[in-house]
Amino acid sequence: MNNFDFANLIKQDREDRQHRQFSGTFLDYLEIVKENPRHEAMLAHQRMHGQLVAPGVEVIKTEEHPRLKRIYGNATIKRYNFFKKHFFGIDTSIMKIMRYFHSASMQGEEARQVLYLVGPVGAGKSSLMEALKKALEMSAPIYVIKDCPMRETPLHLIPKHLRPQFEEALGIKIEGDLCPICRYRLKNEYNGEFERMPVAMAEFSIRSRKGVGVVPPVDPNNQDTSVLIGSVDISKLDLYSEDDPRVMSLNGAFNVGNRGLVEFIEVFKNEVEYLHAMITATQEKSIPSPGKGPMIYFDGIILAHSNEAEWNKFKSDHTNEAILDRIVKVEVPYCLELDEEVKIYQKILRSSSFNAHIAPHTIEIASMFAILTRLTQSAKVDTLTKLKIYNGEEIVEKGSTKKVDIFELHEESPREGMTGISTRFIMKAIDTALSDSENDCINPLAIIDTLIKATKELPLPDEDKKRYLGFLQDTIKKEYGKILEKEVTRAFILGYKEQAESLFNNYLDHAEAFVNSTKIKDCNTSEELDPDIQFLQSIEEQIGITGTAALGFRQDVTSYMFSVLRSKSKIDYTSYEPLKEAIEKKLTASVKELSRIITKARVRDGEQEGKYNAMADEMKRNGYCDHCCNVVLKYAANNLWKD
Ligand SMILES: Nc1ncnc2c1ncn2[C@@H]1O[C@H](COP(=O)(O)OP(=O)(O)OP(=O)(O)O)[C@@H](O)[C@H]1O
Numbered sequence: 341m342n343n344f345d346f347a348n349l350i351k352q353d354r355e356d357r358q359h360r361q362f363s364g365t366f367l368d369y370l371e372i373v374k375e376n377p378r379h380e381a382m383l384a385h386q387r388m389h390g391q392l393v394a395p396g397v398e399v400i401k402t403e404e405h406p407r408l409k410r411i412y413g414n415a416t417i418k419r420y421n422f423f424k425k426h427f428f429g430i431d432t433s434i435m436k437i438m439r440y441f442h443s444a445s446m447q448g449e450e451a452r453q454v455l456y457l458v459g460p461v462g463a464g465k466s467s468l469m470e471a472l473k474k475a476l477e478m479s480a481p482i483y484v485i486k487d488c489p490m491r492e493t494p495l496h497l498i499p500k501h502l503r504p505q506f507e508e509a510l511g512i513k514i515e516g517d518l519c520p521i522c523r524y525r526l527k528n529e530y531n532g533e534f535e536r537m538p539v540a541m542a543e544f545s546i547r548s549r550k551g552v553g554v555v556p557p558v559d560p561n562n563q564d565t566s567v568l569i570g571s572v573d574i575s576k577l578d579l580y581s582e583d584d585p586r587v588m589s590l591n592g593a594f595n596v597g598n599r600g601l602v603e604f605i606e607v608f609k610n611e612v613e614y615l616h617a618m619i620t621a622t623q624e625k626s627i628p629s630p631g632k633g634p635m636i637y638f639d640g641i642i643l644a645h646s647n648e649a650e651w652n653k654f655k656s657d658h659t660n661e662a663i664l665d666r667i668v669k670v671e672v673p674y675c676l677e678l679d680e681e682v683k684i685y686q687k688i689l690r691s692s693s694f695n696a697h698i699a700p701h702t703i704e705i706a707s708m709f710a711i712l713t714r715l716t717q718s719a720k721v722d723t724l725t726k727l728k729i730y731n732g733e734e735i736v737e738k739g740s741t742k743k744v745d746i747f748e749l750h751e752e753s754p755r756e757g758m759t760g761i762s763t764r765f766i767m768k769a770i771d772t773a774l775s776d777s778e779n780d781c782i783n784p785l786a787i788i789d790t791l792i793k794a795t796k797e798l799p800l801p802d803e804d805k806k807r808y809l810g811f812l813q814d815t816i817k818k819e820y821g822k823i824l825e826k827e828v829t830r831a832f833i834l835g836y837k838e839q840a841e842s843l844f845n846n847y848l849d850h851a852e853a854f855v856n857s858t859k860i861k862d863c864n865t866s867e868e869l870d871p872d873i874q875f876l877q878s879i880e881e882q883i884g885i886t887g888t889a890a891l892g893f894r895q896d897v898t899s900y901m902f903s904v905l906r907s908k909s910k911i912d913y914t915s916y917e918p919l920k921e922a923i924e925k926k927l928t929a930s931v932k933e934l935s936r937i938i939t940k941a942r943v944r945d946g947e948q949e950g951k952y953n954a955m956a957d958e959m960k961r962n963g964y965c966d967h968c969c970n971v972v973l974k975y976a977a978n979n980l981w982k983d
């Protein structure tokens with residue numbers, strides 16, 4: 341860093357920026373149009389669509405991804421690189437947003453509709469809007485009529501009677517008319533010689549309101565439309581008449597958002613007149629001018645968002661039908677996939693300056709709580725199982741994968757994801773735990789405690805509160821106990837993975853020989869041996885498979901592995917969920933007694949001490965620090981392995 345060349349960076353940047361500048365007449369500009377007519381005739385929705393797809397699109401066929409297949413069925417999922425790093429678990433909403441922009445960019449009916457996002461608090465609506473605004477900021481500067489308050493396209497200068505010729509020569513369609521101010525200047529300053537009008541380049545900027553207009557909910561007593569369409573500058577009324585364009589200040593959200601976007605925050609908090617202005621802008625592509633002037637052409641994306649309660653209120657009023665018909669509604673529910681929810685907090689934590697240590701499973705436990713509160717109770721499965729199904733996990737029951745139709749679960753509760761604990765609540769709890777931690781380390785137990793305290797303070801109906809606390813004090817504690825027990829016992833087994841692989845390979849060899857009534861060749865002695873039934877049973881019994889069920893299981897395993905091999909995928913001990921579970925249980929069982937005794941012991945002899953330390957070291961290699969390792973092992977000793 342010390343020898344970083346700032347001077348060079350600044351110089352380079354200035355040179356780059358000079359390329360982004362242009363100053364000339366409309367005639368000069370036409371040379372540029374000739375080079376790339378389509379680019380210059382591009383409308384706002386096309387520009388946005390281009391920006392969003394430019395970083396790349398990943399088309400995923402779920403058939404090739406078992407986990408995604410379990411979540412989405414046989415669907416094709418598109419993941420847009422533009423959103424990928426910042427948004428998690430809301431692929432469906434993003435795909436809908438992209439569908440809107442795609443169809444709008446083709447000049448479909450969507451180009452004349454408002455894109456409206458609805459969802460619960462903290463589900464990422466504002467962040468999605470921010471992302472779209474950033475996309476504009478990142479886009480290349482556009483050519484505009486110099487000093488036009490609407491930054492309108494110079495192509496508007498071409499008079500109506502010449503348009504057919506221009507359009508044919510350039511192979512484009514030219515839409516829209518000059519704004520009153522440019523029209524006035526053309527007539528009075530340039531004597532109607534439009535080819536002499538000056539053209540410049542302009543960037544998009546959120547902060548300086550260039551191409552991005554934002555409309556916050558307006559105080560109902562003061563729904564002055566100047567926020568939307570600008571106003572008449574009263575001080576100039578002494579000089580000019582009221583219909584003279586020079587009295588207009590075109591600085592409303594629609595004026596500055598022309599060619600870019602206009603965002604309506606909490607859209608339905610505004611009076612209905614406001615919404616009508618919004619609808620005219622999108623449907624007719626024009627906005628009123630302040631005072632007595634004519635309508636002004638407008639080309640921009642109109643975005644709106646609100647929470648569900650406001651949507652429902654608005655929707656229930658029949659007089660609003662005309663507006664409803666002009667809205668493309670996209671639901672942005674909470675993320676319901678555990679693994680993705682974890683990524684949300686990791687993202688937010690990365691951008692914060694907390695640097696305390698976070699023990700394994702801490703964020704996972706907090707996310708688990710968030711998702712459990714968002715799920716509705718089902719008659720088919722318990723809520724934790726539902727969480728796992730939504731996370732694409734395989735549920736093993738009595739030796740086979742449990743078949744629960746995820747789509748039936750969705751059908752059962754279509755509003756799922758629209759209620760429950762928000763990301764912000766969880767993030768605040770993580771922050772609190774982080775700033776309260778005395779040892780610069782937070783762990784799952786600390787986060788559970790913080791969440792319990794915070795939940796108790798939530799203004800919630802008693803019934804919900806009881807259910808939420810139940811998740812924390814019961815469901816999640818138990819689940820964490822299982823996770824921890826597995827982790828500790830695993831840490832006792834040196835080379836856990838290798839041992840699991842070796843059990844797996846042995847099992848496959850023997851099961852296959854058994855199924856095909858063949859022999860197994862001992863690789864050392866070349867001796868032909870019968871399959872070892874006792875060994876097979878010792879694995880199977882771990883997941884409760886005994887007697888005749890075992891034959892079926894061995895057949896299932898072998899045919900499954902063959903099918904995997906045929907599709908040229910690799911197999912390992914995790915390939916077939918029931919067998920994986922059996923192997924893990926077998927390994928765990930082999931050290932369970934030992935781990936119980938050694939972890940619980942107050943005094944350890946030399947050998948026990950050695951084993952304990954080796955286990956603790958392994959835990960630390962897996963992400964624990966001295967402090968949290970100590971805390972969770974004490975917890976394990978006192979709470980797991982009940983005598
Ligand atoms: N699915 C998600 N993926 C990534 N980040 C998310 C997701 N959901 C929420 N967040 C993060 O949670 C925080 C809150 O989100 P945001 O402010 O966008 O919510 P909102 O829907 O606008 O809420 P409100 O209705 O309260 O305005 C942000 O930091 C956002 O990045």
Ligand SMILES: [Mg+2]
Nearest residue numbers: 462465466467
């Ligand atoms: Mg918001």
